[in-house]
Amino acid sequence: MNVRTTVNSKADATSHAAFPARLRKLLLRACFPLVAVVLLFTSVASAQSPAAGGDWPMWQFDPTGSRYNPNETALTPTNVGSLKLKWAFAFPGAVAASSQPAVVGSVLYVGGRDGKLYALDAKTGRSKWSFDAHTTLGNLPTYGLRDGIAVVGGIVYVGDNSANLWALDAATGAKRWSAKLDQHPWAIITSSPLVYNGTVYVGTSSQEEGQAVNPAYQCCSFRGSMVAVDAASGAIKWQHYTIPPSEPTGGTPALAPSGGAIWSSPTIDPTSNTLYYTSGNPYTGTPDGAEAIAALDLESGAVRWNHQMTPNDTWNVRCLVPPAGGNCPNPGHDYDFGTQPNIFTINGRRVVGAGQKSGIYHLLDATNGAIIWQSQLSSPSTPLPVQGAESLQGIQWGAAYDGKRLYVATYQAGPGTLFALNPADGSRVWSTPNPPTLCPPGIKLVDQQCRAMPNAVSATPGLVYEGSVDGHLRVFSADTGAILADLNTLGAYTTVNLVPGTGGSLNGNGAVISNGMLYTNSGYLHPITQGAPGNVLLAYGLP
Numbered sequence: 001m002n003v004r005t006t007v008n009s010k011a012d013a014t015s016h017a018a019f020p021a022r023l024r025k026l027l028l029r030a031c032f033p034l035v036a037v038v039l040l041f042t043s044v045a046s047a048q049s050p051a052a053g054g055d056w057p058m059w060q061f062d063p064t065g066s067r068y069n070p071n072e073t074a075l076t077p078t079n080v081g082s083l084k085l086k087w088a089f090a091f092p093g094a095v096a097a098s099s100q101p102a103v104v105g106s107v108l109y110v111g112g113r114d115g116k117l118y119a120l121d122a123k124t125g126r127s128k129w130s131f132d133a134h135t136t137l138g139n140l141p142t143y144g145l146r147d148g149i150a151v152v153g154g155i156v157y158v159g160d161n162s163a164n165l166w167a168l169d170a171a172t173g174a175k176r177w178s179a180k181l182d183q184h185p186w187a188i189i190t191s192s193p194l195v196y197n198g199t200v201y202v203g204t205s206s207q208e209e210g211q212a213v214n215p216a217y218q219c220c221s222f223r224g225s226m227v228a229v230d231a232a233s234g235a236i237k238w239q240h241y242t243i244p245p246s247e248p249t250g251g252t253p254a255l256a257p258s259g260g261a262i263w264s265s266p267t268i269d270p271t272s273n274t275l276y277y278t279s280g281n282p283y284t285g286t287p288d289g290a291e292a293i294a295a296l297d298l299e300s301g302a303v304r305w306n307h308q309m310t311p312n313d314t315w316n317v318r319c320l321v322p323p324a325g326g327n328c329p330n331p332g333h334d335y336d337f338g339t340q341p342n343i344f345t346i347n348g349r350r351v352v353g354a355g356q357k358s359g360i361y362h363l364l365d366a367t368n369g370a371i372i373w374q375s376q377l378s379s380p381s382t383p384l385p386v387q388g389a390e391s392l393q394g395i396q397w398g399a400a401y402d403g404k405r406l407y408v409a410t411y412q413a414g415p416g417t418l419f420a421l422n423p424a425d426g427s428r429v430w431s432t433p434n435p436p437t438l439c440p441p442g443i444k445l446v447d448q449q450c451r452a453m454p455n456a457v458s459a460t461p462g463l464v465y466e467g468s469v470d471g472h473l474r475v476f477s478a479d480t481g482a483i484l485a486d487l488n489t490l491g492a493y494t495t496v497n498l499v500p501g502t503g504g505s506l507n508g509n510g511a512v513i514s515n516g517m518l519y520t521n522s523g524y525l526h527p528i529t530q531g532a533p534g535n536v537l538l539a540y541g542l543p
Helices: 021-029 389-393
Strands: 084-090 102-104 107-111 116-121 127-132 150-152 155-159 164-169 175-180 194-196 199-206 225-230 236-241 267-269 274-278 282-284 292-297 303-308 342-346 349-355 360-365 371-376 406-409 417-421 428-433 458-460 463-467 472-477 483-488 491-493 501-503 512-514 517-522 536-541
Touching (some): 102 150, 116 155, 150 194, 164 199, 194 267, 267 342, 267 349, 292 349
Antiparallel strands (some): 107 116, 116 127, 155 164, 164 175, 194 199, 225 236, 292 303, 342 349, 360 371, 406 417, 417 428, 458 463, 463 472, 472 483, 512 517, 517 536
């Protein structure tokens, strides 16, 4: 295959160490929460088959991004209310946990903000091995490994906060290979890998929009990309950039366009050999590849179509600082995508859909990108505290599809709400708001922030799972939306690895339901979106 990798020659090489300490701390932390999003599959040879048994081997469960485990039959609407905590595992020194685990056979794999990947016994939490990627971006515990894990053919794949993709032996944790996917100094990987027919597909994102706060920073030059990597060797097969290279503007900001990061995981339609992805906001300029749903040829990376959902929505972290100016002369809404595309069929028509931070779930024709329907599930309230806060009231991380209904959750939507949609027309089958709740103790959040549903939605037969900033993981009836179980993850835990553990807000990943167990991370503190800190992975099972 042709290698289409283009290193951005205009990437600014300024080290974060050169900034004043106070400003460096602000810049490093002033980035929106990202979703660690993953797409993998159970074996290279049988990548179009369902996951084996009750395994959950990838962030979105399967190549089409359903986040629905049809093989999980142990948990039912009649017994899910009996779930009990079986074990807790703590990530040392972290204030957030967002790497969604993968479960294959008897082993659970998960990444931590401490920069380590852990293999644990899925039933007991006992450690089997750990691997240190040494990637915490200045040793800050808020970074490290954030994307989900892909386990395919005995190999574990994970991306890190230095834009490296790692391949490890699933049995021992020994390194097979690593590949640097982007040379930009602020590039990271939050997209979770999808492994399909011998190739790993993953997106690149960045911390650069936070650097726009610094008037001395030459803003901005990063551009997001989708990368195809040989699963056996780590060689890059092709790299598609979402937007053109940046050029000097002659003004401020100095460079444009930039942005178009791919925060989320790609999905694949095996029937047409098409890869779909969603892209984030532009930091500078107005490129039409940003805030888009796009389709690529799976073998070459060539663009089949690109549909931008919100044009001219330029935004970076400087936009949070009034008045507008400097690197943010005309603030947009920050309506980027953090969700994976869902692929399915309606009346013989192949379709692809995704939720946006605008609060709209879009459904498009998978062959040409034409809009079929759009469902507005939330709208930003006014007045807004800062420009771009409206993006926190939309759809954050991902939807689930069980063959009958789409399940989509809204974030700080006054309150956050879980919706079941008719996939044929986007109409609401039912909706269940986040119940009235107390904010986590000691956390300064308003009611709208506490009653928020940012998590990626997960589903099993008859059940839907969604987490909240209030620290509760709730299980809903897929038929009616009734809450059948309410798991309060807040508080201190005695952990299997004897590291102090605390549960907090749920954000940035989704529940994993596998082989009669329910797994969730708990803890999410961020300087912009706030939340209750925590550092635990919790495992629930039936008595």
